[in-house]
Amino acid sequence: MTVTTTRPAPAAGPPSRPPRTLTSVGRRLRSRSLSLFLLLVxxxxxxxxxxxxxxxxxxxxRTLRYSEFTWENFADVLTDEHAWMSIKDTVIFGVGAALTVVTVATILAWLVERTNTPGRRAVYALLIISFAVPTFIQGMGWLLFLGPGTGLFNSVVQGLTGSDFEFPIYTMGSxxxxxxxxxxxxxFLLIVPAMRSADPGLEEAAAMSGASRVQTILKITLPLIRPAVLAALFLSAILTIESFEVPALIGSPARITVLSTEIFAEIRxxxxxxxxxxxxxxxxMIITIAGLINYQRATARSHRYATVRGKAYRPSRVDLGRWKYVAAVFAVGVPLLKVSPVLMIVWASFLERYKPPSLSAFGDLTTATYAAVARDPEVVRSLINSVVLGAGAAVAVMVLAGLAAWQLVRRRNNVTKSLDFIMALPLVMPGLVLGLAVLRTSLTIPIGLYGTEYIILIALxxxxxxxxMRYGHAGVISLHPELEEAASVAGANPTSVVRRILVPLLWPTLIAGGAxxxxxxxxxxxxxxxxxxxGYEVATPVLFLRWQYGSITDAAAFALIIVAVACLVLASFSKLTAGMAIANPGANRATPKSK
Structure with a gap:
């Protein structure tokens, strides 16, 4: 008997790597050249x-000379009692404002997302409307609402009580x-998602175990949203320490100085x-860096508190019973209180000489202030300059950020890592500090930027x-690279890939970032x-000077014009992005990964 054996076929080895062609090498070189060009710019x-x-x-x-290295500036600052007082007030200001806003925002978020409090939609609407108003204009409104002499709140209290009560607006507490x-x-918008996604089953289990509502909030709800609360705390502290508008409006008249107003005083x-x-x-900057490090640590550990898993759950709301109407007063009252200063700006803008709201003052309302402001060459010029600079900055930022994000996501190497690091550096420089740095640079390097629109554009x-970069990164990371690979295989160069593939797909993201x-x-x-x-005025500094010089009604009218322009642009961008979503409903869909 003959046994025939068949030798098994040799196992297939790993697929051979296709040889590099001159075309692929050229594409790699052009891609590396783009990264180097972005790094240089x-x-x-x-x-x-x-x-x-x-x-x-x-x-x-004082001499603007760098001939000698000296510690004298730091010695003068650190041995000055007034400077130490400014540093202490900065810390008090930052910590106090952070604790206050996080406490109020957390309570609001809990009432809106986890209870049956009436008026929840009104809370969102009022807060978003107030967000469109610049900080400096909000500060102006608070002074008109709570300020001595002509403040509406003081006038109402004095009329009701017959006293000479005046709210202490020029204090650290204010x-x-x-x-x-x-x-x-x-x-509020930072804490709401965490409050919304926390699994209510844990709270229900605590209630079934006999825990009271307060115990459940303290031991279950707050620990679940701890990363979001800590992130909000550090972020608000950073924003407060960087703030210039509120300390300049309220602190400076009371001789309360923080680091931002100290820097302003040294220059002006x-x-x-x-x-x-x-x-x-x-x-x-050192204080800001410390805050950013803690903010990063708080957000980096957020995955430990994840409660949204594969198991579905239905969000439930706590029934407050009769207390829901009391909660509604707080939930809607706080946003209304925030909007009230804006109403004071509206009132002041229709007066030629400011006076508190009253029945007799209604006869003095006029549009003459708006007419005068609209005819003011400085106002018109500054507003046009602001719009042009804003548009130019939006285009420049999103072009650089979009290309940099594409290179960073697709090609992680030393060049793109350096690019990412340099683009993140401005985060540690508060606005006032960066403005000073750009000013100092224009005085040191004689390239003719000082006193021109280009220095403002560069700073912006x-x-x-x-x-x-964050907008660009979020957009690029949602696109699968197979789209670009297919275009490259078809012979498209990097310029064509960007122009014909990336830009159309990233257009909504770029528009949102530009807005x-x-x-x-x-x-x-x-x-x-x-x-x-x-020679080259911008709207907000002109508004700042008008207010400082006591032109309250002119400043109010100009402020509302700025707000109107901002709202008009926001509405235009919203309509544009909505139109793109309707015209291309699949643009935002995730591209399935190839298996």
Whole structure:
């Protein structure tokens, strides 16, 4: 018997790697060239102001010479009792406002998301409306509402009680309160998602175990949202420490100085001392860096508190019973209180000379103030400049950020890592500090930028690059690389891939990021207060000076024009993005990964 054996076929080895062609090598070189080009452009924008600011802190600040290295600026600052008082007040201001706004925002978020409190939609609407109003304009409204002499609140209390009561607006406590109210929409929207996604089954289990409602909130609900609360706490502290508008409006008249107003005073009072201002800026940056590190730690550990898993659950609301109407008074009353200063601005804008609201004052209402403001060449010029600069900054930021995000997500190497690091550097520089750094750079490097629109544009682009990067990164990471790979296989070069693949798919994200940058530039004061001046004015510094000079009604009318422009642009962008979503409903769908 013959046995026939068949030898098994040799196992298939790993697929051979296709040889590199000149075309593929060329694409790699062009891609690397784009990364290097972006690194060069961003480095030339961001690094000189940072380096020159640090050098200025160790140079003679009055002569603008770097010939000698000196610690004199830091010695003068750290041995000055007034400077230490400013540092202490900065910490008190930051911690106080952060604790206040996070406490109020957490209570609001719980009432809106986890209870049957009436008026929940009104809370969202009122907070979003107030968010469109710049911080400086909100501060103006609070002074008209609570200020001595002509404040509406004081007039009402005096009329009801017959006393000479005046609310103490020019105090640290009032600064903390007003700053907390200006940040409320941002912090509320930061805490709401965590409150919404917390599994109510854990709270129900605690209730079934005999825990009271207060015990459940303290031992279950708050620990579940702890990462979001900590992140909100550190973020609000950073925003407060960077704030210039509220301390300038409320603190300066009461001689309460924080680091931001100290820096402003060093530049604008008498002979500018850039050395002392730079030393204060370095101290301010150190405090900001500490806050950012803690913010990053709080958000990095958030996965430990995840409660949304594969098992479905139905969000439930706590029945407050009769107390729901009391809760509604608080939930709706706080946003109404936040909106009330804006109503004071509206009232003041229709008067030629300001007086508190009353029946007799209604006869003095007029549109003459708006007509006068509209005819003012400085106002018109500054508003046009702000719109042009905002549009230019939005385009520049999103072009750089979109390309940088594409390179960073698709090609993680030393060049793109360096690019990512440099683009994140402006986060540690508060607006006022960055404005000072750009101003100092323009005075040090004689390239003709000082006193022109280009220096303001450069400062705006630097400041908002990290924010544009976040938008770009979120958009690129949602696109599967197979789209670009298919285009490359078909022979498309990187320029064609960007123009014909990436830009159409990322267009809604780019528009949203551009809208954010534009609206932020319209609201910006601290960044441009050193850079705007005669010859090239910007809206917010002009408004700031009008208020300082006592032109209350003119400032109010101008403020509402700024708000109207911001709302008009926001509505246009919203309509544009909605139209794109209707025209291309599949644009935002996730691309399935190939198996």
């Amino acid at each position: 961003v480095g030339l924008l961001v690094l000189p102001p940072v380096v020159i600011l640090v050098m200025s802190a160790f140079a003679d600040g 600064m903390i309160f007003v700053q907390a109210m200006t940040m409320l929409p941002v912090i 009072s008498g002979v500018a001392d850039y050395g002392a201002a730079s030393a204060f800026s370095i101290i301010m 682009v630097i400041h908002y690059l990290p924010y544009g 954010f940058v534009f609206l932020a530039t319209i609201r910006q004061l601290s960044l441009v207060v050193f850079l705007s001046g005669p």
